[in-house]
Amino acid sequence: MIEVYAPASIGNFAVGFDALGAALAPIDGSLLGDVAVVSAASSDEFICSGEYAHKLPSDASENLAYQCLVHFRAHVAPNMPSVKLELKKNLPIGSGLGSSACSVVATFAALDKFAGTKLSQVELIELMADFEAVVSGGRHYDNITPCYLGGLQLTGDLIPNKSIALPVDENWYYVAAFPGFSLNTAKARSVLPKELSMHAGVEFAQRLSAFSSLLLMHRFDDALSIMQDHIAEPYRAPLITGFSEAKASLPALGAEIVSISGAGPTLFTVCKTLKAAQQCAQWLESNYINEQGFCHICKLDNDGTRQLTVL
Numbered sequence: 001m002i003e004v005y006a007p008a009s010i011g012n013f014a015v016g017f018d019a020l021g022a023a024l025a026p027i028d029g030s031l032l033g034d035v036a037v038v039s040a041a042s043s044d045e046f047i048c049s050g051e052y053a054h055k056l057p058s059d060a061s062e063n064l065a066y067q068c069l070v071h072f073r074a075h076v077a078p079n080m081p082s083v084k085l086e087l088k089k090n091l092p093i094g095s096g097l098g099s100s101a102c103s104v105v106a107t108f109a110a111l112d113k114f115a116g117t118k119l120s121q122v123e124l125i126e127l128m129a130d131f132e133a134v135v136s137g138g139r140h141y142d143n144i145t146p147c148y149l150g151g152l153q154l155t156g157d158l159i160p161n162k163s164i165a166l167p168v169d170e171n172w173y174y175v176a177a178f179p180g181f182s183l184n185t186a187k188a189r190s191v192l193p194k195e196l197s198m199h200a201g202v203e204f205a206q207r208l209s210a211f212s213s214l215l216l217m218h219r220f221d222d223a224l225s226i227m228q229d230h231i232a233e234p235y236r237a238p239l240i241t242g243f244s245e246a247k248a249s250l251p252a253l254g255a256e257i258v259s260i261s262g263a264g265p266t267l268f269t270v271c272k273t274l275k276a277a278q279q280c281a282q283w284l285e286s287n288y289i290n291e292q293g294f295c296h297i298c299k300l301d302n303d304g305t306r307q308l309t310v311l
Protein backbone atom coordinates (compact mmCIF):
# COMPACT_ATOMS: atom_id res chain seq x y z
CA MET A 1 0.00 0.00 0.00
CA ILE A 2 1.20 3.49 -0.78
CA GLU A 3 -0.28 6.52 0.97
CA VAL A 4 0.63 9.95 -0.41
CA TYR A 5 -0.16 13.36 1.08
CA ALA A 6 -0.35 16.55 -1.02
CA PRO A 7 -0.57 19.96 0.71
CA ALA A 8 -2.93 22.90 0.13
CA SER A 9 -1.49 25.84 -1.79
CA ILE A 10 -1.90 29.58 -2.31
CA GLY A 11 -2.18 30.21 -6.07
CA ASN A 12 -0.96 33.56 -7.51
CA PHE A 13 0.69 34.60 -4.21
CA ALA A 14 -0.63 38.11 -4.99
CA VAL A 15 2.06 39.15 -7.48
CA GLY A 16 2.19 36.15 -9.81
CA PHE A 17 -1.17 35.48 -11.43
CA ASP A 18 -1.04 31.88 -12.76
CA ALA A 19 2.75 31.90 -12.27
CA LEU A 20 3.53 31.85 -8.53
CA GLY A 21 2.25 29.59 -5.78
CA ALA A 22 3.12 28.42 -2.28
CA ALA A 23 2.46 25.19 -0.36
CA LEU A 24 1.06 25.51 3.18
CA ALA A 25 1.92 23.77 6.44
CA PRO A 26 -0.19 24.70 9.52
CA ILE A 27 2.10 25.45 12.46
CA ASP A 28 -0.01 23.26 14.78
CA GLY A 29 1.35 20.26 12.84
CA SER A 30 -1.99 19.28 11.31
CA LEU A 31 -2.11 18.13 7.69
CA LEU A 32 -4.02 20.49 5.37
CA GLY A 33 -4.38 18.57 2.12
CA ASP A 34 -5.67 15.47 0.33
CA VAL A 35 -4.35 11.93 0.67
CA ALA A 36 -4.35 9.21 -2.01
CA VAL A 37 -3.99 5.58 -0.97
CA VAL A 38 -3.19 2.95 -3.60
CA SER A 39 -3.21 -0.78 -2.79
CA ALA A 40 -3.37 -4.02 -4.75
CA ALA A 41 -6.87 -5.33 -5.58
CA SER A 42 -8.47 -8.00 -7.76
CA SER A 43 -9.98 -5.36 -10.07
CA ASP A 44 -9.72 -1.56 -10.23
CA GLU A 45 -11.90 0.15 -7.65
CA PHE A 46 -12.26 3.69 -6.32
CA ILE A 47 -13.56 5.14 -3.11
CA CYS A 48 -13.71 8.72 -1.95
CA SER A 49 -13.72 9.36 1.81
CA GLY A 50 -12.83 12.31 4.04
CA GLU A 51 -14.61 15.40 5.33
CA TYR A 52 -15.46 16.86 1.91
CA ALA A 53 -16.17 13.63 -0.02
CA HIS A 54 -19.91 14.32 0.15
CA LYS A 55 -19.40 17.62 -1.70
CA LEU A 56 -18.13 15.80 -4.79
CA PRO A 57 -20.28 14.08 -7.43
CA SER A 58 -21.22 10.56 -6.24
CA ASP A 59 -20.47 9.16 -9.70
CA ALA A 60 -16.80 8.09 -9.58
CA SER A 61 -16.34 8.94 -13.26
CA GLU A 62 -16.82 12.62 -12.35
CA ASN A 63 -14.13 12.54 -9.67
CA LEU A 64 -10.78 13.89 -10.83
CA ALA A 65 -8.86 11.27 -8.85
CA TYR A 66 -10.68 8.41 -10.58
CA GLN A 67 -10.16 10.14 -13.94
CA CYS A 68 -6.44 10.25 -13.15
CA LEU A 69 -6.45 6.49 -12.51
CA VAL A 70 -8.25 5.76 -15.80
CA HIS A 71 -5.79 7.98 -17.68
CA PHE A 72 -2.76 6.51 -15.94
CA ARG A 73 -3.80 2.96 -16.78
CA ALA A 74 -4.64 3.82 -20.40
CA HIS A 75 -1.65 6.01 -21.25
CA VAL A 76 1.14 5.60 -18.71
CA ALA A 77 1.14 2.10 -17.19
CA PRO A 78 -1.15 -0.32 -19.06
CA ASN A 79 0.47 -3.29 -17.31
CA MET A 80 0.03 -2.00 -13.76
CA PRO A 81 -1.75 -4.64 -11.63
CA SER A 82 -5.33 -3.82 -10.58
CA VAL A 83 -5.58 -1.32 -7.74
CA LYS A 84 -7.90 0.05 -5.13
CA LEU A 85 -7.58 3.86 -5.10
CA GLU A 86 -8.91 5.76 -2.11
CA LEU A 87 -9.01 9.56 -2.16
CA LYS A 88 -9.25 11.13 1.28
CA LYS A 89 -10.84 14.45 0.34
CA ASN A 90 -9.76 16.70 3.17
CA LEU A 91 -9.82 20.08 1.41
CA PRO A 92 -13.04 21.97 0.64
CA ILE A 93 -14.01 22.27 -3.04
CA GLY A 94 -13.85 25.68 -4.70
CA SER A 95 -11.94 27.08 -1.74
CA GLY A 96 -8.94 28.81 -3.29
CA LEU A 97 -6.62 26.33 -1.59
CA GLY A 98 -5.80 24.35 -4.71
CA SER A 99 -8.26 21.58 -3.85
CA SER A 100 -8.55 20.02 -7.31
CA ALA A 101 -4.78 20.24 -7.82
CA CYS A 102 -4.29 18.51 -4.47
CA SER A 103 -6.37 15.47 -5.50
CA VAL A 104 -4.67 15.25 -8.89
CA VAL A 105 -1.14 15.59 -7.50
CA ALA A 106 -1.69 13.10 -4.66
CA THR A 107 -3.23 10.57 -7.05
CA PHE A 108 -0.63 10.74 -9.82
CA ALA A 109 2.25 10.75 -7.32
CA ALA A 110 0.80 7.67 -5.56
CA LEU A 111 0.17 5.82 -8.85
CA ASP A 112 3.67 6.66 -10.14
CA LYS A 113 5.16 5.20 -6.96
CA PHE A 114 2.91 2.14 -6.89
CA ALA A 115 3.52 1.28 -10.57
CA GLY A 116 7.24 2.15 -10.37
CA THR A 117 6.92 4.22 -13.54
CA LYS A 118 9.39 6.85 -12.28
CA LEU A 119 8.02 9.68 -14.43
CA SER A 120 10.29 12.73 -14.54
CA GLN A 121 9.38 15.94 -12.68
CA VAL A 122 8.36 17.61 -15.95
CA GLU A 123 6.34 14.62 -17.16
CA LEU A 124 4.44 14.47 -13.88
CA ILE A 125 3.83 18.22 -13.69
CA GLU A 126 2.51 18.29 -17.28
CA LEU A 127 0.25 15.33 -16.64
CA MET A 128 -1.06 16.94 -13.45
CA ALA A 129 -1.62 20.32 -15.14
CA ASP A 130 -3.65 18.68 -17.94
CA PHE A 131 -6.15 17.46 -15.36
CA GLU A 132 -6.24 20.69 -13.34
CA ALA A 133 -6.99 22.54 -16.60
CA VAL A 134 -10.08 20.40 -17.23
CA VAL A 135 -11.98 21.81 -14.23
CA SER A 136 -10.47 25.22 -13.59
CA GLY A 137 -11.16 26.95 -16.89
CA GLY A 138 -7.51 27.52 -17.82
CA ARG A 139 -4.16 25.74 -17.81
CA HIS A 140 -2.04 27.02 -14.94
CA TYR A 141 0.69 25.47 -12.79
CA ASP A 142 0.59 27.70 -9.72
CA ASN A 143 -1.19 25.13 -7.54
CA ILE A 144 0.27 21.99 -9.13
CA THR A 145 3.99 22.77 -8.74
CA PRO A 146 4.04 24.09 -5.16
CA CYS A 147 1.71 21.27 -4.13
CA TYR A 148 4.05 18.72 -5.73
CA LEU A 149 7.44 20.29 -4.97
CA GLY A 150 6.69 22.35 -1.84
CA GLY A 151 7.83 25.89 -0.96
CA LEU A 152 7.23 28.96 -3.12
CA GLN A 153 7.49 28.18 -6.83
CA LEU A 154 7.71 30.45 -9.86
CA THR A 155 6.14 28.23 -12.47
CA GLY A 156 5.08 28.03 -16.10
CA ASP A 157 5.94 26.67 -19.52
CA LEU A 158 8.78 29.18 -20.12
CA ILE A 159 10.57 28.10 -16.95
CA PRO A 160 13.18 25.31 -17.09
CA ASN A 161 11.69 22.13 -15.57
CA LYS A 162 8.47 24.19 -15.23
CA SER A 163 9.54 25.63 -11.90
CA ILE A 164 12.07 27.70 -9.96
CA ALA A 165 11.98 27.60 -6.15
CA LEU A 166 12.15 31.02 -4.50
CA PRO A 167 13.35 31.66 -0.93
CA VAL A 168 11.18 33.48 1.60
CA ASP A 169 11.93 35.10 4.95
CA GLU A 170 11.91 32.29 7.51
CA ASN A 171 10.17 34.60 9.97
CA TRP A 172 7.10 35.03 7.78
CA TYR A 173 3.78 33.52 8.85
CA TYR A 174 0.83 33.02 6.51
CA VAL A 175 -2.71 33.14 7.85
CA ALA A 176 -5.11 31.32 5.51
CA ALA A 177 -8.82 31.80 6.19
CA PHE A 178 -11.48 29.83 4.29
CA PRO A 179 -14.79 31.63 4.92
CA GLY A 180 -16.92 28.49 4.57
CA PHE A 181 -18.56 29.06 1.18
CA SER A 182 -17.36 27.96 -2.25
CA LEU A 183 -16.34 29.96 -5.28
CA ASN A 184 -15.85 27.99 -8.45
CA THR A 185 -12.46 28.70 -10.03
CA ALA A 186 -13.82 28.69 -13.59
CA LYS A 187 -16.42 31.29 -12.51
CA ALA A 188 -13.77 33.43 -10.79
CA ARG A 189 -11.65 33.27 -13.97
CA SER A 190 -14.59 34.29 -16.13
CA VAL A 191 -14.85 37.73 -14.44
CA LEU A 192 -11.26 38.64 -15.34
CA PRO A 193 -10.61 40.94 -18.29
CA LYS A 194 -9.69 39.03 -21.46
CA GLU A 195 -6.91 41.51 -22.29
CA LEU A 196 -4.44 43.69 -20.39
CA SER A 197 -3.46 47.20 -21.41
CA MET A 198 0.21 47.75 -22.34
CA HIS A 199 0.66 49.67 -19.07
CA ALA A 200 -0.84 46.87 -16.97
CA GLY A 201 1.24 44.24 -18.78
CA VAL A 202 4.48 46.11 -18.23
CA GLU A 203 3.64 46.75 -14.57
CA PHE A 204 2.80 43.06 -13.99
CA ALA A 205 6.08 41.94 -15.58
CA GLN A 206 8.03 44.49 -13.57
CA ARG A 207 6.36 43.58 -10.28
CA LEU A 208 6.78 39.81 -10.65
CA SER A 209 10.36 40.00 -11.90
CA ALA A 210 11.33 42.49 -9.16
CA PHE A 211 9.59 40.42 -6.47
CA SER A 212 11.34 37.22 -7.57
CA SER A 213 14.74 38.91 -7.88
CA LEU A 214 14.41 40.59 -4.47
CA LEU A 215 13.57 37.25 -2.84
CA LEU A 216 16.60 35.65 -4.53
CA MET A 217 18.73 38.52 -3.14
CA HIS A 218 17.17 37.91 0.31
CA ARG A 219 15.82 41.48 0.31
CA PHE A 220 12.62 40.19 1.85
CA ASP A 221 11.21 43.49 3.16
CA ASP A 222 11.67 45.13 -0.24
CA ALA A 223 9.87 42.18 -1.85
CA LEU A 224 7.00 42.46 0.62
CA SER A 225 6.62 46.16 -0.09
CA ILE A 226 5.61 45.48 -3.73
CA MET A 227 3.49 42.40 -3.04
CA GLN A 228 0.15 43.45 -4.54
CA ASP A 229 -2.32 41.98 -7.01
CA HIS A 230 -3.66 44.45 -9.58
CA ILE A 231 -4.45 41.69 -12.07
CA ALA A 232 -7.17 39.56 -10.46
CA GLU A 233 -8.01 40.87 -6.98
CA PRO A 234 -9.95 43.99 -8.05
CA TYR A 235 -12.28 41.87 -10.21
CA ARG A 236 -12.69 38.99 -7.76
CA ALA A 237 -13.02 40.93 -4.51
CA PRO A 238 -16.72 41.75 -5.17
CA LEU A 239 -17.44 37.99 -5.39
CA ILE A 240 -16.08 37.41 -1.87
CA THR A 241 -18.31 38.64 0.94
CA GLY A 242 -16.21 40.21 3.69
CA PHE A 243 -12.95 40.39 1.74
CA SER A 244 -12.83 44.19 1.45
CA GLU A 245 -13.55 44.62 5.17
CA ALA A 246 -10.78 42.14 6.03
CA LYS A 247 -8.35 43.88 3.70
CA ALA A 248 -9.12 47.19 5.38
CA SER A 249 -8.96 45.88 8.98
CA LEU A 250 -6.04 43.43 9.10
CA PRO A 251 -3.06 45.76 8.50
CA ALA A 252 -3.76 47.46 11.85
CA LEU A 253 -3.39 44.02 13.48
CA GLY A 254 -0.01 43.36 11.86
CA ALA A 255 -0.80 41.96 8.40
CA GLU A 256 1.90 43.09 5.95
CA ILE A 257 -0.33 42.18 3.02
CA VAL A 258 -3.83 40.76 2.59
CA SER A 259 -4.81 39.13 -0.69
CA ILE A 260 -6.94 36.39 -2.25
CA SER A 261 -5.58 32.85 -2.18
CA GLY A 262 -5.95 31.43 -5.69
CA ALA A 263 -9.35 32.33 -7.07
CA GLY A 264 -10.77 32.69 -3.54
CA PRO A 265 -12.73 32.80 -1.37
CA THR A 266 -9.85 31.89 1.00
CA LEU A 267 -7.81 34.97 1.83
CA PHE A 268 -4.27 35.00 3.12
CA THR A 269 -2.08 37.43 4.99
CA VAL A 270 1.67 37.58 5.37
CA CYS A 271 2.80 38.54 8.90
CA LYS A 272 6.29 39.05 10.26
CA THR A 273 5.59 37.80 13.78
CA LEU A 274 3.57 35.05 15.39
CA LYS A 275 1.79 37.64 17.52
CA ALA A 276 0.60 39.52 14.43
CA ALA A 277 -0.51 36.24 12.81
CA GLN A 278 -2.46 35.29 15.95
CA GLN A 279 -4.17 38.70 16.04
CA CYS A 280 -5.15 38.38 12.36
CA ALA A 281 -6.41 34.82 12.87
CA GLN A 282 -8.52 35.91 15.82
CA TRP A 283 -10.09 38.74 13.81
CA LEU A 284 -10.76 36.45 10.85
CA GLU A 285 -12.37 33.81 13.07
CA SER A 286 -14.75 36.44 14.48
CA ASN A 287 -15.41 38.41 11.32
CA TYR A 288 -14.66 36.42 8.14
CA ILE A 289 -15.47 32.75 8.57
CA ASN A 290 -18.80 31.00 9.15
CA GLU A 291 -19.47 27.61 10.86
CA GLN A 292 -18.14 25.77 7.80
CA GLY A 293 -15.00 27.90 7.57
CA PHE A 294 -11.58 27.55 9.15
CA CYS A 295 -8.44 29.52 9.71
CA HIS A 296 -4.85 28.27 9.95
CA ILE A 297 -1.61 30.00 10.85
CA CYS A 298 0.94 28.46 8.52
CA LYS A 299 4.54 28.33 7.42
CA LEU A 300 5.43 27.15 3.93
CA ASP A 301 5.40 23.40 3.42
CA ASN A 302 8.87 22.83 2.06
CA ASP A 303 8.42 19.08 1.59
CA GLY A 304 5.48 19.18 -0.80
CA THR A 305 3.94 15.86 -1.80
CA ARG A 306 5.22 12.94 0.23
CA GLN A 307 4.60 9.36 1.19
CA LEU A 308 2.98 8.87 4.57
CA THR A 309 2.98 5.07 4.55
CA VAL A 310 4.56 2.30 2.50
CA LEU A 311 3.48 -1.26 3.37
Ligand SMILES: Nc1ncnc2c1ncn2[C@@H]1O[C@H](COP(=O)(O)OP(=O)(O)O)[C@@H](O)[C@H]1O
Pocket (backbone or CB within 6 Å): 055, 056, 057, 062, 063, 064, 065, 087, 089, 092, 093, 094, 095, 096, 097, 098, 099, 100, 101, 103, 104, 135, 136, 183, 184, 185, 186, 262, 263
Ligand atom coordinates in the same frame (compact mmCIF):
# COMPACT_ATOMS: atom_id res chain seq x y z
N1 LIG B 1 -11.20 15.17 -6.37
C1 LIG B 1 -11.69 16.39 -6.64
N2 LIG B 1 -11.29 17.45 -5.93
C2 LIG B 1 -11.79 18.68 -6.18
N3 LIG B 1 -12.69 18.95 -7.14
C3 LIG B 1 -13.14 17.91 -7.88
C4 LIG B 1 -12.65 16.60 -7.67
N4 LIG B 1 -13.24 15.79 -8.55
C5 LIG B 1 -14.09 16.54 -9.28
N5 LIG B 1 -14.03 17.82 -8.88
C6 LIG B 1 -14.84 18.91 -9.45
O1 LIG B 1 -13.95 19.89 -9.94
C7 LIG B 1 -14.43 21.19 -9.67
C8 LIG B 1 -13.35 21.91 -8.84
O2 LIG B 1 -13.74 23.22 -8.65
P1 LIG B 1 -12.66 24.36 -8.44
O3 LIG B 1 -13.45 25.60 -8.20
O4 LIG B 1 -11.68 24.32 -9.55
O5 LIG B 1 -11.99 23.85 -7.09
P2 LIG B 1 -10.65 24.32 -6.42
O6 LIG B 1 -10.50 25.77 -6.74
O7 LIG B 1 -10.89 24.13 -4.97
O8 LIG B 1 -9.56 23.50 -6.96
C9 LIG B 1 -15.74 21.04 -8.94
O9 LIG B 1 -16.79 21.14 -9.87
C10 LIG B 1 -15.67 19.63 -8.38
O10 LIG B 1 -16.94 19.00 -8.25
Ligand SMILES: N[C@@H](CCOP(=O)(O)O)C(=O)O
Pocket (backbone or CB within 6 Å): 011, 012, 017, 018, 019, 094, 095, 096, 097, 098, 099, 100, 136, 140, 142, 143, 185, 188, 189, 232, 261, 262, 263, 264
Ligand atom coordinates in the same frame (compact mmCIF):
# COMPACT_ATOMS: atom_id res chain seq x y z
N1 LIG C 1 -4.08 31.07 -10.80
C1 LIG C 1 -5.37 30.46 -10.57
C2 LIG C 1 -5.35 29.80 -9.20
C3 LIG C 1 -6.64 29.08 -8.86
O1 LIG C 1 -6.50 28.51 -7.57
P1 LIG C 1 -7.73 27.75 -6.86
O2 LIG C 1 -7.16 27.26 -5.58
O3 LIG C 1 -8.79 28.77 -6.66
O4 LIG C 1 -8.13 26.65 -7.77
C4 LIG C 1 -6.44 31.55 -10.61
O5 LIG C 1 -6.22 32.59 -9.99
O6 LIG C 1 -7.45 31.35 -11.28
